Amino acid sequence: MSLTAKELLTKKGVKMTSQRLVITEYLMQTLEHPTADEILAGVAEMLPVPLSRATVYNTLNTLVDAGVIREVLTEPGRTRYDANTFEHHHFVDVKSGKIIDIPQEMLPDIEKALGDKFKVHSYTVTFYGDLEDDKK
Amino acid sequence: MSLTAKELLTKKGVKMTSQRLVITEYLMQTLEHPTADEILAGVAEMLPVPLSRATVYNTLNTLVDAGVIREVLTEPGRTRYDANTFEHHHFVDVKSGKIIDIPQEMLPDIEKALGDKFKVHSYTVTFYGDLEDDKK
DNA sequence: TCTGTATTTAGACTAAATCTAGAATGAGTA
DNA sequence: TACTCATTCTAGATTTAGTCTAAATACAGA
Numbered sequence: 001m002s003l004t005a006k007e008l009l010t011k012k013g014v015k016m017t018s019q020r021l022v023i024t025e026y027l028m029q030t031l032e033h034p035t036a037d038e039i040l041a042g043v044a045e046m047l048p049v050p051l052s053r054a055t056v057y058n059t060l061n062t063l064v065d066a067g068v069i070r071e072v073l074t075e076p077g078r079t080r081y082d083a084n085t086f087e088h089h090h091f092v093d094v095k096s097g098k099i100i101d102i103p104q105e106m107l108p109d110i111e112k113a114l115g116d117k118f119k120v121h122s123y124t125v126t127f128y129g130d131l132e133d134d135k136k
Numbered sequence: 137m138s139l140t141a142k143e144l145l146t147k148k149g150v151k152m153t154s155q156r157l158v159i160t161e162y163l164m165q166t167l168e169h170p171t172a173d174e175i176l177a178g179v180a181e182m183l184p185v186p187l188s189r190a191t192v193y194n195t196l197n198t199l200v201d202a203g204v205i206r207e208v209l210t211e212p213g214r215t216r217y218d219a220n221t222f223e224h225h226h227f228v229d230v231k232s233g234k235i236i237d238i239p240q241e242m243l244p245d246i247e248k249a250l251g252d253k254f255k256v257h258s259y260t261v262t263f264y265g266d267l268e269d270d271k272k
Numbered sequence: 273t274c275t276g277t278a279t280t281t282a283g284a285c286t287a288a289a290t291c292t293a294g295a296a297t298g299a300g301t302a
Numbered sequence: 303t304a305c306t307c308a309t310t311c312t313a314g315a316t317t318t319a320g321t322c323t324a325a326a327t328a329c330a331g332a
Contacts, residue, residue: 108246124261126260171319185327289317
């Protein structure tokens with residue numbers, strides 16, 4: 001079963017603060033892939049103290065380094081963030097800009113495809129396209 | 137056989153200017169994946185007139201829209217550029233930061249892997265890892 | 273040659289992210 | 303409980319990538 005934000009931070013060795021906890025919870029619960037500013041806006045009200053932009057950036061970098069979250073790079077100049085709770089890739093709906101998680105299980109594993117010279121630590125696939133509209 | 141920069145611009149319907157030509161040639165000839173600033177530095181001396189930063193950005197955006205070049209997003213906050221002369225993906229050597237082109241032929245084609253609901257226009261794979269050192 | 277459109281230029285401007293210095297927090301110890 | 307020290311957080315200044323603006327230039331078509 002899945003971990004709570006608190007358990008995840010403990011497991012990954014990240015010292016707990018209310019700011020870190022709230023930001024982690026926010027990312028674990030949303031299906032969006034928010035930017036730092038969007039996270040700041042969405043999270044600030046959940047804290048009894050003011051939340052600084054610098055703290056959001058510091059926290060996001062700390063969480064990325066610890067492997068709790070991932071950076072999502074789908075468009076130039078904006079970094080988005082994503083809880084890293086399962087192995088997945090991304091599909092970008094070019095019309096709406098919406099980003100959808102694609103579980104690794106839907107794709108062949110290509111980690112070894114490059115041969116011995118390339119020691120692949122991780123890889124990420126980004127698809128761009130249209131979402132077929134379901135309405136008839 | 138492969139096209140010259142001039143032929144490529146004509147084929148893609150991009151109006152020719154010396155700035156566009158020189159930037160396209162620069163990207164076609166390098167194995168690096170330069171940023172806009174690096175392109176500006178590398179190209180300015182090849183023109184008889186001063187080259188403005190704005191022109192570099194305008195040109196790069198024009199060439200991306202026309203499909204002559206691609207944006208390469210491997211690290212937050214910096215957009216790199218790549219001639220789009222063959223279908224390929226990227227491997228990032230995390231030690232040196234070097235980016236290596238990976239021909240599509242080395243990987244299985246996963247365009248159809250997501251099923252009918254996802255109309256994939258394009259996709260890109262980015263690998264992160266170490267390059268095995270050849271020296272014995 | 274003339275005219276009108278597209279492109280380029282320099283520099284101002286904007287937005288994302290980092291840095292800095294001081295204040296607050298919190299764990300460990302007495 | 304009170305004290306100390308290291309870590310984290312805050313506000314605001316700073317840096318950097320990229321865009322915008324207005325004027326100058328280049329160039330295709332008549």
